[in-house]
Amino acid sequence: MATYKVQIDNEVRDATPAEAAQIEAQQAEAQARVEAAEAKAVARQAVLEKLGLTEQEAQLLLGS
Amino acid sequence: MGIPSGYTSAQVVQAVPTGINSALVLISTTTIGSAVASVTVSSAFSSTYDNYKIIVSGGVASTSSFLKLTLGATATGYYYFGIYGSINWGNTPSGDSAANTTSWVGGGASTNSLTGTIELTAPNLAKNTSYSTIYSDNRTGGTHIMYGGYLADTTQYTAFTLTTNTGTITGGTIRVYGYANS
Numbered sequence: 001m002a003t004y005k006v007q008i009d010n011e012v013r014d015a016t017p018a019e020a021a022q023i024e025a026q027q028a029e030a031q032a033r034v035e036a037a038e039a040k041a042v043a044r045q046a047v048l049e050k051l052g053l054t055e056q057e058a059q060l061l062l063g064s
Numbered sequence: 065m066g067i068p069s070g071y072t073s074a075q076v077v078q079a080v081p082t083g084i085n086s087a088l089v090l091i092s093t094t095t096i097g098s099a100v101a102s103v104t105v106s107s108a109f110s111s112t113y114d115n116y117k118i119i120v121s122g123g124v125a126s127t128s129s130f131l132k133l134t135l136g137a138t139a140t141g142y143y144y145f146g147i148y149g150s151i152n153w154g155n156t157p158s159g160d161s162a163a164n165t166t167s168w169v170g171g172g173a174s175t176n177s178l179t180g181t182i183e184l185t186a187p188n189l190a191k192n193t194s195y196s197t198i199y200s201d202n203r204t205g206g207t208h209i210m211y212g213g214y215l216a217d218t219t220q221y222t223a224f225t226l227t228t229n230t231g232t233i234t235g236g237t238i239r240v241y242g243y244a245n246s
Contacts, residue, residue, distance in 0.1 A: 007104065
């Protein structure tokens with residue numbers, strides 16, 4: 001597990017193992033969300049290309 | 065009290081009338097240390113105010129990322145929806161949402177600066193806390209972002225934590241303000 005520094009008010013100290021685990025869990029979840037969003041955007045673009053539509057035309061048709 | 069140079073007596077406030085209170089009161093200022101992954105402000109909320117504004121400014125991040133916001137020690141039950149866009153994308157924004165997740169999106173953390181203008185409703189009341197934030201990822205091609213959401217519990221919080229999504233943050237300031245209840 002990586003080491004992290006955390007700040008509580010004005011005191012900076014090394015994260016406890018529990019705090020480090022929580023930081024890494026949050027980072028992993030956020031990264032998964034980013035990757036899912038990117039995959040969705042790529043899939044959307046692939047469909048648009050298959051249909052021969054631009055993003056702007058898709059918005060006019062689908063409203064999103 | 066003497067009259068300061070350049071003023072007439074009519075321009076000098078002699079006393080603040082009873083009942084006149086500042087609407088927005090600075091509660092705390094926290095200077096972010098060096099290369100920290102998270103910052104907790106432990107005495108931010110109390111029964112004095114129902115609603116709060118948190119402003120994050122200055123400082124830098126070690127890598128372009130964002131700041132996650134959590135209340136107390138709670139690591140579940142955060143719901144949010146956001147919309148964001150970039151000048152590089154033209155006029156097409158993107159959306160982002162999460163249900164029952166581990167944190168909210170609180171602010172930006174770029175290598176140029178840290179940003180965040182967070183509004184919290186009722187964090188110290190025995191009600192769901194709702195939140196919103198507006199910030200910019202301050203770099204060329206960075207995104208401009210608005211999020212809103214709520215926390216699905218009724219815990220009465222006194223503390224909050226901002227945690228980097230990745231990397232560390234250095235410097236900058238977290239200011240907490242309370243909105244006067246009356």
